[in-house]
Amino acid sequence: MVLELQPQAQSPQREQVINDFALMVATKNGSGSQTSNEVLIRSLFRMGIPVSGKNLFPSNIKGLPTWYTIRASRDGYVARSEVTEIAVTFNELTAAEDIQNLPPGGVCIIPADWKWGQSRTDIVYYEVPVKETVAAANVPQEFRDRIANMVYVGVCAHLFGISIDIVRQALLDTFNGKEKPAMMNFGVAERAALWAQENLTKRDPFLFEPMDKTAGKILITGNEAAALGSIFGGLTVAAWYPITPSTSVIDGVLDYKHLRTDPETGKETVAVVQAEDELAAIGMLIGAGWAGARAMTSTSGPGISLMAEFTGLAYFAEIPCVVWDIARMGPSTGLPTRTSQGDLLFLYVLSHGDTRQVVLLPSSVAECFEFGWRALDLADQLQTPVFVMSDLDLGMNIWLSEPFQYPDQPIQHGKTLDKISLEEFFAEHNEWARYRDYDGDGIPYRTVPGTDHPRAGYFTRGTGHTESATYSERREDWVRNMDRLRRKYDTARTLVPQPVINFDPSKKIGIVSYGSNDPAIIEARDRLAAAGIQTNYLRIRALPLNQEVYDFVTGHEKVYVIENNFDGQMAQILNMEISQSLTHMVSLSLGDTLPMTAQWIVDNIVSQENK
Amino acid sequence: MPNALGLERTDYKGSQSTLCPGCGHDSISNQIISVAYDLGLPMHRVIKLSGIGCSSKTPAYFMGRSHAFNAVHGRMPSIATGATTANRDLMTIAVSGDGDTGSIGLGQYKHLIRRNVPMVYIIENNGVYGLTKGQFSATSDEGQKLKYYGVNELPSLDLCLEAIIGGATFVARSFSGDSKQVQTLLKAALSHSGTAIIDIISPCVTFNNAPDANKSYPYGKEHEQPLHEYEFIPVGYVHPREEITADYSEGDTIQVEMHDGSFIRLKKLDNGHDPRNRRQAIDVLERAQQEQLFLTGLLYYEEPRPILNETLRLVDTPLAMLPDEKLRPSQDALESLMKSFM
Numbered sequence: 037m038v039l040e041l042q043p044q045a046q047s048p049q050r051e052q053v054i055n056d057f058a059l060m061v062a063t064k065n066g067s068g069s070q071t072s073n074e075v076l077i078r079s080l081f082r083m084g085i086p087v088s089g090k091n092l093f094p095s096n097i098k099g100l101p102t103w104y105t106i107r108a109s110r111d112g113y114v115a116r117s118e119v120t121e122i123a124v125t126f127n128e129l130t131a132a133e134d135i136q137n138l139p140p141g142g143v144c145i146i147p148a149d150w151k152w153g154q155s156r157t158d159i160v161y162y163e164v165p166v167k168e169t170v171a172a173a174n175v176p177q178e179f180r181d182r183i184a185n186m187v188y189v190g191v192c193a194h195l196f197g198i199s200i201d202i203v204r205q206a207l208l209d210t211f212n213g214k215e216k217p218a219m220m221n222f223g224v225a226e227r228a229a230l231w232a233q234e235n236l237t238k239r240d241p242f243l244f245e246p247m248d249k250t251a252g253k254i255l256i257t258g259n260e261a262a263a264l265g266s267i268f269g270g271l272t273v274a275a276w277y278p279i280t281p282s283t284s285v286i287d288g289v290l291d292y293k294h295l296r297t298d299p300e301t302g303k304e305t306v307a308v309v310q311a312e313d314e315l316a317a318i319g320m321l322i323g324a325g326w327a328g329a330r331a332m333t334s335t336s337g338p339g340i341s342l343m344a345e346f347t348g349l350a351y352f353a354e355i356p357c358v359v360w361d362i363a364r365m366g367p368s369t370g371l372p373t374r375t376s377q378g379d380l381l382f383l384y385v386l387s388h389g390d391t392r393q394v395v396l397l398p399s400s401v402a403e404c405f406e407f408g409w410r411a412l413d414l415a416d417q418l419q420t421p422v423f424v425m426s427d428l429d430l431g432m433n434i435w436l437s438e439p440f441q442y443p444d445q446p447i448q449h450g451k452t453l454d455k456i457s458l459e460e461f462f463a464e465h466n467e468w469a470r471y472r473d474y475d476g477d478g479i480p481y482r483t484v485p486g487t488d489h490p491r492a493g494y495f496t497r498g499t500g501h502t503e504s505a506t507y508s509e510r511r512e513d514w515v516r517n518m519d520r521l522r523r524k525y526d527t528a529r530t531l532v533p534q535p536v537i538n539f540d541p542s543k544k545i546g547i548v549s550y551g552s553n554d555p556a557i558i559e560a561r562d563r564l565a566a567a568g569i570q571t572n573y574l575r576i577r578a579l580p581l582n583q584e585v586y587d588f589v590t591g592h593e594k595v596y597v598i599e600n601n602f603d604g605q606m607a608q609i610l611n612m613e614i615s616q617s618l619t620h621m622v623s624l625s626l627g628d629t630l631p632m633t634a635q636w637i638v639d640n641i642v643s644q645e646n647k
Numbered sequence: 648m649p650n651a652l653g654l655e656r657t658d659y660k661g662s663q664s665t666l667c668p669g670c671g672h673d674s675i676s677n678q679i680i681s682v683a684y685d686l687g688l689p690m691h692r693v694i695k696l697s698g699i700g701c702s703s704k705t706p707a708y709f710m711g712r713s714h715a716f717n718a719v720h721g722r723m724p725s726i727a728t729g730a731t732t733a734n735r736d737l738m739t740i741a742v743s744g745d746g747d748t749g750s751i752g753l754g755q756y757k758h759l760i761r762r763n764v765p766m767v768y769i770i771e772n773n774g775v776y777g778l779t780k781g782q783f784s785a786t787s788d789e790g791q792k793l794k795y796y797g798v799n800e801l802p803s804l805d806l807c808l809e810a811i812i813g814g815a816t817f818v819a820r821s822f823s824g825d826s827k828q829v830q831t832l833l834k835a836a837l838s839h840s841g842t843a844i845i846d847i848i849s850p851c852v853t854f855n856n857a858p859d860a861n862k863s864y865p866y867g868k869e870h871e872q873p874l875h876e877y878e879f880i881p882v883g884y885v886h887p888r889e890e891i892t893a894d895y896s897e898g899d900t901i902q903v904e905m906h907d908g909s910f911i912r913l914k915k916l917d918n919g920h921d922p923r924n925r926r927q928a929i930d931v932l933e934r935a936q937q938e939q940l941f942l943t944g945l946l947y948y949e950e951p952r953p954i955l956n957e958t959l960r961l962v963d964t965p966l967a968m969l970p971d972e973k974l975r976p977s978q979d980a981l982e983s984l985m986k987s988f989m
Contacts, residue, residue: 254988268981270974272966273732275725295976295984303962305973307732309955311725312758319718319725319755320732326716327694328967329733330974349719409975439985442978447971484967485694485714486734492691495707497717506662507707 053121053241055085055110059196060120061188062127062134066098068182069126071210071221072189073104077434078206079198080108081255084247088114088555089434090631095280095372101130108244114436115556116429118635121242122196124188126166135159143240145188145195160240162232164191169231173224186221190228195236197243200229254437258430259334261401261440262360263288265408266332267295267306270447273329275309275320277339280372281428282362285334314339318346321357325350326496328452328484330412334360337379338369340386347421348387349498351521354471354480356415356450360424362431365629374629375428377551378601383423384579384609390518392525394532395579396424399554403533403577404430405440410533413448418528419482427600429631430552451481455489462491470494471517472503478524525580532578535585543570545645546592548585550576550606552631553598559634560641567638569645571596576606586614595621596641602627651687659684661711666701671823671849671864672771676708678829679740679769683710686834686881693738694730698723698752701778702744702771702849710740721752724759727766728955734965735956738837739766746776749785749804756806760813763841765954767833770806770844771823773851774862781854788861788939793854808932810844811925811947817843818928818947822867823850828943831877831911838882838905841951848941867941874920874931874944875901875913882908906951913945922948 059076063069073089080087085108094100107117122143125131128150135144140158148163166187170180193203203225207218262285266274276286286308293306311317317333324331335343340361350357363379365371383395394414396407407424415422453461453468461468461481468491471480483492494505501517502508549557554575561571574588589595589610595618597607604623611618624640626632649655659680664673683693693713697703699720706715718726727739748756748770759768774791776782781793785804792798810818817839819832829847836843850856850864858865882905899915901922913922920931928947935942962969 252989254985256988264984268975270971272969272974273729275729292984295980296973298962298973301962302960304960305962305966305969307956307959307961307966309728309732309762309959312754315722316725316728316755316758319722320729322718323696323716323726323729323731324733324966325729326726327730327733327737328965329729331729331733345719346722353716439988440981442981443975447974483714484734485730485737486692486965486967488691490691490712493712493714495715495717498719499717 051241052243054243054245055108055247057122057242058105058107058117058120059122059124059192060134061104061106061124062130063102063185064098064127065094065096065100065102067185069102069104069185072185073106074210074434075189075203075206076106076192078209078255079193079202080106080244081250081436082202082205083198083244084250085244086110086112086114086249086436088436090116090429091433092630093373101127110247110249112249113555113559113634115559116631116633118633124192126185126188143242145191162191162195162236164188164228165231169228170224173227175220175224179220183221183224186224187228190225191232191236193225194229194232195238195240197245200226250436252439254439255434256401256437257284257432257434258398258401258404258426259284259362259432260288261404262334262408262424262426262431264292264440265405266358266412267292268443269409269412270330271306271332271412273307273309273321273324273331274333275311275317275324275331276333276335277311277314277317279336279339281364281432282334282336282339282360284432285360285362314342315346318343318357318359321359322346322350322355325355325357325415326484327486330416331356332358332360332412334362336362336364337366340379340382344387347393348389348391350421351387351391351393352498353496354419354482355496356419356421358411358415358422358424360426363425363427371629373428375552375631376601376627376629377425377427377599378605378627379425380601380605381608383425386423392580394418394420394422394528396422396533397550397577397579398424398426398430399551399575399577401430401435401437402440407533409443414531416450416452417448417479417531418524419450419479420524425551427552451479453481453483453487455487455492458483458487458489458492469503470505471501471520473520473523477527478520478522479527529580529582532580534582535577535588536575537584537588538573539588540572543572544593545569546572546574546588546595547598548574548576548589548595548606548610549598551600553600556632556634556637557598560637563634563638564641567642569641579609581609581613589614589618589621590616593620596624596644597621598624598632598637600626600632650684652689654684654687656680656684658712659690659710661706661708664705664708666704667853669852670701671773671851672702672705673708674823674826675769675771675829675847675849676705678826678833679709682830682833682837686837688738688837692736693740696723696727696730696739696741698743698747700744700747700776702742703747705742705771721747721750722755723747724752724755724764728759728762728764731764731766732955732959732961733967735961736965740769741766742769742771745770745772745774745784745786745806749806753785753809757809757813760810760815760842760844762955762958763814763816763952765841765956767836767843767845770846771849772806772846772862773849773855774803774860775851775855777851777854791855791860792857803936805932805936806846807844807946808929811928811932815844815947816841816949816951819845819945821845821847821943822871822941823847824864824867825871825873825943828873828877831879832945834879834881835905835909835911835945838907838909839951840906841954861939861941870941872940872942873916874918874942874946875915877944878912880910880912903948911945918942920944922946925949
């Protein structure tokens with residue numbers, strides 16, 4: 037078959053909407069639509085159009101509804117869009133509602149095989165013969181169901197201006213260059229595009245046009261970025277237990293640990309142990325960190341709950357390890373496949389007694405990479421567990437990014453004494469006490485097992501201990517130790533990633549946020565400014581907070597704390613930490629299971645400002 | 648007299664025990680000290696691990712120069728897994744109890760064995776919770792009486808049987824009152840390359856030492872039935888009278904070569920148990936349980952399967968000792984990787 041696909045003639049009656057709309061694909065989970073959706077994203081990426089994708093999927097292997105939203109934005113906005121103009125309704129269980137949700141002027145692409153007719157008169161329908169197209173493409177029987185989704189790829193390519201050659205390239209990208217599956221899929225997409233060319237008349241205004249906004253950029257998920265960051269950060273022991281939405285962090289470690297495989301022997305420098313549960317996973321990390329490894333796990337809220345006791349031990353016995361929390365909706369099992377920032381407060385004070393944890397808060401895939409290596413450095417420097425709270429949206433969705441920057445500092449091992457430096461330490465101090473503060477920063481010096489020195493050994497325990505690591509029930513010893521831990525936590529304030537501040541003294545309104553809300557806030561601030569509401573913005577990148585955050589919060593007439601949990605947890609932390617009344621601070625917390633949108637922020641701030 | 652490393656026995660001691668006078672655990676700590684001194688263990692390479700409970704306090708009471716980690720209840724196995732994965736050169740001696748291993752830590756115990764983490768795992772088993780003052784444990788014998796909790800009506804868990812079923816390659820039971828046997832088994836366990844389990848009945852003089860209690864001193868002294876007589880022949884040692892050959896069986900004597908080249912020689916006693924027979928080991932333990940026999944000795948031994956480090960195909964250098972250039976791929980590696988995401 038020789039195809040000559042023509043660019044779609046432009047719609048005569050309406051103004052075109054170019055590179056600024058969202059397309060939603062509704063299918064059944066496990067139906068193979070992930071490939072089709074990735075091909076659409078990669079096609080737009082290849083066309084140079086800023087693009088983002090959000091997968092709204094069920095906690096299910098096969099059969100339940102799944103929605104995938106692809107947003108093109110010529111202005112480079114990558115947050116979730118509240119409105120999707122185009123719906124590919126390929127799931128008969130949800131199609132009625134999906135059609136209902138379309139705005140007037142929207143587009144519905146629906147299988148003709150269903151013979152549903154057209155219930156709305158204010159949208160454009162394109163009915164496409166899915167079964168016939170697949171049948172005609174001569175696809176082996178066992179692939180037919182899964183490949184049927186390529187029909188909408190072909191139809192969308194034709195209707196919205198993606199050249200079929202770009203689709204072919206995107207398919208090769210998706211299948212890592214493997215010709216056979218790529219071309220089998222392409223056969224169906226191409227046939228569908230040809231059918232659309234011959235049978236459909238474009239009646240909608242939406243078009244993709246090539247731009248130059250993605251050259252040199254990458255597409256990657258936050259979880260893959262976290263894995264890569266860890267591998268470049270010297271990760272040596274990863275122990276984990278599978279849990280959605282964190283599993284792909286460890287999958288990433290498995291995929292890329294070959295970067296660290298010893299070229300001569302083919303042996304590994306990264307150990308990946310699948311534990312029997314999260315209790316064991318964190319225990320393995322702590323054993324490894326204690327013995328001098330750079331150890332990391334990834335989990336989600338329920339796993340964090342199980343890790344709580346061991347975390348207290350690591351905090352109190354001062355053992356480095358890194359825990360990625362790819363947060364999902366809780367409490368309890370909650371919604372495993374929906375995004376949330378609801379673990380923030382829990383992480384902040386995780387474990388019983390007086391504990392204070394270090395929590396990094398990446399907002400982009402680039403920061404997932406950076407915090408991947410930085411967290412391992414910080415854990416060693418501070419001799420404490422370091423948490424990194426990402427979320428399902430950042431971790432599992434595919435994001436556009438600048439290529440990652442190589443670490444700008446050598447690997448940091450902190451105050452670890454080897455045989456020689458321990459000898460020097462004795463020469464200088466006439467002693468070495470494991471938990472004594474020699475430098476005034478609260479961070480003690482440690483040795484690791486295997487250090488060939490008769491005085492290197494010490495006893496690690498979660499019970500009360502003296503500066504020399506001997507058991508103690510004396511209250512003076514207890515208080516001195518807790519005072520030092522507090523001093524260490526204050527040192528952490530200066531070592532963790534500092535807030536990113538966008539400040540102009542003439543602006544009276546401040547926005548405080550963190551994590552994956554960032555894209556929505558960037559877009560919202562532009563829209564607010566256009567509406568005459570000027571805002572400053574501080575993005576928190578870690579707990580504990582520092583003076584800059586306090587100054588920002590207290591230095592505005594009005595401060596909005598925007599976050600994606602139900603209780604406004606960062607606002608609670610600010611209220612707890614800042615010793616003055618914060619009546620000017622407004623907590624705007626979403627927590628409705630979906631990623632933050634600019635529309636939600638604009639609506640809420642405008643309504644507050646109009647009060 | 649100094650040992651091979653020039654150290655005295657006192658160098659292998661730890662701090663003063665805070666357990667009850669006469670506690671079986673203190674006797675085991677003393678056997679560990681003797682064995683470490685005899686074998687000339689390099690203390691900087693030894694790590695001592697434990698969970699929570701009376702038994703888990705004891706690593707403070709031996710080999711004070713070694714690194715030690717007193718972890719959380721029942722989860723010493725995961726600490727051991729992490730530490731030995733980080734540094735394959737460490738020699739791990741872990742002490743746990745029947746509550747720590749048989750109840751809260753049973754899952755971690757079985758998974759540790761499954762992974763074959765290289766270590767000596769000592770269970771100081773007294774059939775009672777001591778630190779919380781006398782509750783039943785999972786290894787309390789059926790019919791056992793305790794002051795506040797009455798009679799135990801649940802079957803007891805045999806941690807050696809659990810270990811054999813779980814895939815352990817070295818499983819022994821002993822009695823803290825039988826110091827010679829404890830020492831021999833400890834030496835053999837230290838020569839084993841995988842997980843070596845030694846369940847040592849160690850009476851609790853405060854809460855479970857009535858003469859009719861199966862884990863009491865009087866009962867143990869009277870009822871202990873060793874399966875074999877043992878002789879441990881360390882690596883490099885040539886017996887003055889005989890030539891050593893590996894793994895021979897001659898009549899009632901079995902000689903097994905350990906991973907490091909040491910030998911353990913067993914002389915079978917009345918029951919004729921061959922510890923290389925897994926089925927027989929299980930039968931022996933089930934019969935002991937049914938007939939309330941107190942059988943001690945090497946219950947099961949097999950050629951070690953790969954240890955966890957080998958299963959993970961790790962480099963020979965301990966991960967914790969890798970130089971920075973082995974820990975971070977090059978800038979070129981990152982740049983070419985980034986191109987693959989474009």
